[in-house]
Structures are given as C-alpha cells and as structure tokens.
Amino acid sequence: MSEGATASTAVEVADVSKAFGRVHALDGVSFDVGAGEVVGLIGPNGAGKTTLLRILLEVMRPDRGAVRFGGEVRGDGAHLRRQIGYLPGDLRLDPQRRGRAILHDLDALSGGAVATRATRLGALADRLEIDLGRRVGDLSKGNRQKIGLIQAFAHDPALLVLDEPTSGLDPVVQQTFLDVVREARDRGRTVLLSSHDISEIERGADRVVLLRSGRIAADSSVAALRDSAPRRVRVVVQEQADTTRTDTLAPLLALLAPDAKVSSADGSTAIDGVLAGPVADLVRAASALPLVDLVVEEPDLQSVVLGRYARPEAAS
Ligand SMILES: Nc1ncnc2c1ncn2[C@@H]1O[C@H](COP(=O)(O)OP(=O)(O)OP(=O)(O)O)[C@@H](O)[C@H]1O
DSSP: OOTTOOTTEEEEEEEEEEEETTEEEEEEEEEEEETTOEEEEEOSTTSSHHHHHHHHTTSSOOSEEEEEETTEEOOOHHHHHHTEEEEOTTOOOOTTSBHHHHHHHHHHTTOSOHHHHHHHHHHHHHHHTOOTTSBGGGSOHHHHHHHHHHHHHTTOOSEEEEESTTTTOOHHHHHHHHHHHHHHHHTTOEEEEEOSOHHHHHHHOSEEEEEETTEEEEEEEHHHHHHHSOEEEEEEEEOOTGGGSHHHHHHHHHHHTTSOEEEEETTEEEEEEEEOSOHHHHHHHHHTSOEEEEEEOOOOHHHHHHHHHHOTTOOO
C-alpha cells in the first residue's frame, strides 16, 4: 500500500506513468479512492483521463507504477471486471440489436444471481425511462447512453468507472443518474467519473482530481473547492452621510477588491463585487453598516477549475 492508502482504500493509483512516443500521457500520477467515495476526474483535452481509466481497467499497461484494487495488485482481469462497471466515453453498440438483448448478453458476463440482475436491469430501465424493446440504431444519442449506464450499474459492482456519463442526457435524466450514483455510494460502492461538466462533478462527486498534462494539478474535496471559489455579492446599505464616504465602506471594499462598484439610487447605496474569502468576513463587515440587503450568490466553481486548467503549478 502507498503512504496514504488505508484498509478502506478501494483503488490505489501509485506513481503511474505512460508515454506514447514523446507524449507523456501520464507522468507519476498517484492518488487513492476510498470505498464509498465518488471521485470526479477532470482536466483539459489530452490531460490523460482516458489513459488513466484504460490502465485502471487493465486495457492498457502503465510504463511505470501500478493500480491496486482493494489493496491487491490487479491480476485476474476477468474476475476483476465482474467487480467493475464501466461506461466507455466512446460507447459503441450494435445498431441492429435491441437494447434488452444487448444488456442480457453483457449482463451474463458479469456473474451474480440472474434474478437479482434482471430485476435491477428492469428497475434501472424504468427509472431512466428507456424502452429496451427498440433497435439501438433507432434510438437517440441520449437513449443509447442510457443503455451504457444500465450495463455499468446492473450487476451492482464494487467499482464504477464512468467516462462522460451524462453525455447526451437531458437535465431530468441527469438528475436521475446522479440519484443512482448517490445510492450506489450509500451502498459502499466506489465511483470514479471522468467529466468535462463541472456542475456534474459538483453535484455528484465528493472529491475532484484535476489532471493536467499527465500530472495531478489539484486533488481536493468538492466542499473545499466550493469554499475557495469566488462568489458574486451585492450589499445594499441606507444612504446616509457617512455611507457615501469610502472610509466607512473601506472594510467591505477591501474584501471585494479590486473591482467592487459603488452606486447610489433611491436613498440607498449598493456595493457589487466578488468575494474571494470567507462569507463570515463579509457578514461582519456588512453588519457594521446600516444594512438593507445582502445577496451572496452560489460559488463559481467553474472559474476556480478553469483557473487551475491554466495555472502551471496550482496545488490542492
Ligand atoms: N493510443 C495512443 N497513441 C498515441 N497517443 C495517445 C494514445 N492515447 C492517448 N494518446 C495521447 O495521450 C495524451 C492523453 O490522452 P487522453 O485520451 O488520455 O486524454 P483525455 O484527458 O482523456 O482527453 P479528452 O478530454 O480529450 O478525452 C494525448 O496527448 C493523446 O494524444
């Protein structure tokens, strides 16, 4: 086990490197995923996400390092695949066949009690609202994606590896998918999902691992990332002689610097800006003023993540 791995570590990625010619797709990547944890893998195009997932699934071997599953170095591919549910990013299904036939064939490879699997398969199809009696070639992209999701979840595997899981899904089905992920996590299943959709990671994952140029640029809980994310705020105070003076507003403006805007109308003064620090500091500064209104928007996780896409040495 690596230094950070514990008995409840479900997946251990230890110093994994992989090069294709001169391209270092992965360069010394290490992180652990705990049992019952949902980890979102995010990063710009070409960051190495798919390569990492392929190594996890033993479709590809690393040049250096290892992936361990439940503390063991992976060996028996067939046995481990039964414990893994995989949704590939480039899902290919035979267009001539019907969803039910495809799922029954894939499901037979997964082992376990047939009756339980069939019940789960039917229940998932109902929840995702997909007609399994139709030919795959006649289905829309989103409905084909649902078949991919069902085959990944139907045998209730210990580890789910999902590449762009909500691609093509409408918002209602995306929500259903997130509910299914949450329920799997509550049963102690481990989920690794790769996505370009930051809001999907924010809603569905406990933790974010950000890959950039084959290295980990950030590894943080979603909660910590939210805390560090800037929020738009608006503070409205009664316009009195002293509230128009910048020294009265100075403590507030210092928190919202450098782009805060002060405007006065209808007997009140509004201060609009972006808060990068703790909300408690804002509340303290605002409460010293004749407050009329205080609006704090949801943190802008997207801007934090995009900032880390670009910054060369951003750490967690
Ligand atoms: N089989 C391969 N042969 C040659 N180069 C490859 C191969 N697979 C991946 N690469 C290269 O390795 C790097 C990482 O690719 P990878 O597909 O893992 O990135 P990714 O993060 O999944 O990207 P995207 O978000 O665009 O899907 C890229 O530079 C890619 O061109």
